[in-house]
Amino acid sequence: MLTNKTIVLGITGGIAAYKAADIASKLTQAGARVEVIMTESATKFIIPLTLRNITGRAVVTDMFELASEFSVEHVALADAADVVAIAPATANTIASLAAGIADDMLGCIVLATRAPIVVAPSMDVNMFENPITQENLSKLKARGFTIVDPAYGRMASGKVGLGRLAETETIIGTIKQMLGRNGDLAGKRITVTAGGTQEPIDPVRHIGNRSSGKMGYAVAEAARDRGAAVSLITTPTCLPEPVGVEVIHVQTVSEMREAVIKATARADALIMAAAVADYKPKSVAKAKIKKDSPSLTLELVRTPDILAEVKGNFIKVGFAAESEDTIDNARRKLQEKQLDLIVANDITSPDSGFGVDTNKVTLIDRDGKVESLPLLTKREVADKILDRVVEFLAKKPPLQRIEFSLWPPSSTERYKRINIPEDVRHLFPEDKVPFLIETDIGTFSVCVKRHENTPSHIHLRRTNWFKAHPELKAGDKVAIEVIEPMKKYRLKVGI
Numbered sequence: 001m002l003t004n005k006t007i008v009l010g011i012t013g014g015i016a017a018y019k020a021a022d023i024a025s026k027l028t029q030a031g032a033r034v035e036v037i038m039t040e041s042a043t044k045f046i047i048p049l050t051l052r053n054i055t056g057r058a059v060v061t062d063m064f065e066l067a068s069e070f071s072v073e074h075v076a077l078a079d080a081a082d083v084v085a086i087a088p089a090t091a092n093t094i095a096s097l098a099a100g101i102a103d104d105m106l107g108c109i110v111l112a113t114r115a116p117i118v119v120a121p122s123m124d125v126n127m128f129e130n131p132i133t134q135e136n137l138s139k140l141k142a143r144g145f146t147i148v149d150p151a152y153g154r155m156a157s158g159k160v161g162l163g164r165l166a167e168t169e170t171i172i173g174t175i176k177q178m179l180g181r182n183g184d185l186a187g188k189r190i191t192v193t194a195g196g197t198q199e200p201i202d203p204v205r206h207i208g209n210r211s212s213g214k215m216g217y218a219v220a221e222a223a224r225d226r227g228a229a230v231s232l233i234t235t236p237t238c239l240p241e242p243v244g245v246e247v248i249h250v251q252t253v254s255e256m257r258e259a260v261i262k263a264t265a266r267a268d269a270l271i272m273a274a275a276v277a278d279y280k281p282k283s284v285a286k287a288k289i290k291k292d293s294p295s296l297t298l299e300l301v302r303t304p305d306i307l308a309e310v311k312g313n314f315i316k317v318g319f320a321a322e323s324e325d326t327i328d329n330a331r332r333k334l335q336e337k338q339l340d341l342i343v344a345n346d347i348t349s350p351d352s353g354f355g356v357d358t359n360k361v362t363l364i365d366r367d368g369k370v371e372s373l374p375l376l377t378k379r380e381v382a383d384k385i386l387d388r389v390v391e392f393l394a395k396k397p398p399l400q401r402i403e404f405s406l407w408p409p410s411s412t413e414r415y416k417r418i419n420i421p422e423d424v425r426h427l428f429p430e431d432k433v434p435f436l437i438e439t440d441i442g443t444f445s446v447c448v449k450r451h452e453n454t455p456s457h458i459h460l461r462r463t464n465w466f467k468a469h470p471e472l473k474a475g476d477k478v479a480i481e482v483i484e485p486m487k488k489y490r491l492k493v494g495i
């Protein structure tokens with residue numbers, strides 16, 4: 001996704017300036033055109049020639065020197081930028097940007113560009129925590145800059161705290177997220193599961209499997225890079241958390257089930273790449289099981305099938321890890337679990353399936369279309385799956401959706417409810433006729449009820465849902481989507 005993108009990389013004068021060489025190198029290797037601008041003090045920490053050799057482009061260090069094609073017309077560089085990233089950004093540069101000062105090339109470009117701006121601060125912990133720096137960062141955030149928070153650790157001064165430049169992967173991940181913000185999944189919410197569930201046997205042992213999480217993480221990152229808001233439900237893995245993705249940590253099938261139900265209450269698609277245990281120990285030993293008998297029998301019981309169970313108005317994608325009759329078995333799972341798409345995964349080949357970076361899959365969809373893909377990287381497989389999700393989403397008829405404000409608008413009222421205005425009253429059943437409402441904490445049976453004090457409105461009876469959302473204030477917006485008129489609805493927050 002970085003191919004042929006222009007990234008303006010601003011480097012300012014801090015000890016972490018040398019790390020900008022790594023950022024420039026990785027961006028260039030990924031196909032981006034990297035235009036480096038160094039402040040004068042940055043050139044004291046790392047020489048421009050290093051950046052020039054890494055990027056193969058002239059490095060701008062002085063606004064008045066004809067060092068590059070952009071030197072005179074800095075506006076051209078500001079226009080050419082797909083993203084402007086400043087890494088490291090010193091306290092001084094942050095203050096200067098917050099004040100709108102344009103006394104060097106970097107300041108001019110930041111003011112002139114319409115591209116998203118990423119700022120990765122790096123400085124001494126006290127400087128970072130100083131209220132002036134924090135206020136300047138807040139100002140930038142309020143103006144739409146994306147701040148990549150510094151990492152915690154040891155600094156050049158010997159102090160330990162927040163202030164180290166974020167990891168290269170984190171900064172590049174944020175740049176990718178910015179590039180993809182208008183992608184074909186912009187505005188969509190995608191839930192992805194990854195890794196292998198772990199079912200405890202005793203306090204130190206569990207039943208697990210060989211899933212590394214790579215496939216699911218690749219799907220999550222690819223969806224993020226195409227503009228989706230991604231919730232990644234993951235078991236413990238050795239992989240770094242993807243930037244710009246909501247990561248929900250789980251261990252067991254039951255924890256994953258709960259997280260999937262919650263996340264899909266607002267999702268447009270669910271992609272279950274996780275390898276989920278089909279059985280778990282009937283009971284978990286409280287103390288570590290001793291090896292004092294020659295054999296040990298564990299009684300196992302079935303776990304819930306999350307993918308089969310979870311339902312709603314979202315695109316459902318499953319994986320099928322198969323070692324024989326791959327296509328037939330995958331077709332059966334597609335039907336049994338009522339999926340839109342299944343990714344049949346051949347796990348017999350050493351370069352496909354568990355643990356490796358590549359995968360060989362066949363995509364089978366609900367209309368019977370079968371597409372066998374060659375051996376690809378997991379990221380490429382992820383994009384192929386998402387291509388199909390985009391197609392399905394385009395075909396999905398939009399749900400009838402009604403937006404409400406929580407009532408009453410006064411924040412002093414303790415209880416909130418949802419009033420249904422008269423003009424959409426016909427979309428709901430008669431008073432006292434129960435209907436189902438899906439929420440992020442489960443599905444409730446509720447009724448429409450008249451309220452004496454609001455004769456022109458009808459309100460939904462209060463449910464535990466309100467108690468589960470103490471953050472909601474009266475007047476906040478919520479939406480109800482009609483899944484099945486008169487029978488089933490979905491309640492959404494954060495619209």
Ligand code: PMT
Pocket residue numbers: 194195210211212213214215216253272273274275276277278303304305306307308317318319320321322333345347353354355356
């Ligand atoms: O993580 P990696 O090392 O990159 O490996 C990738 C992978 C091989 C784990 C992945 O690509 C894969 O194939 N995942 C699905 C593995 C699996 O559990 O397949 P299954 O055939 O047992 O299950 C079918 C589908 O139902 C899966 O989407 C699974 O998430 C889901 N399921 C299964 C059992 C269960 N109790 N609940 C479920 O939701």
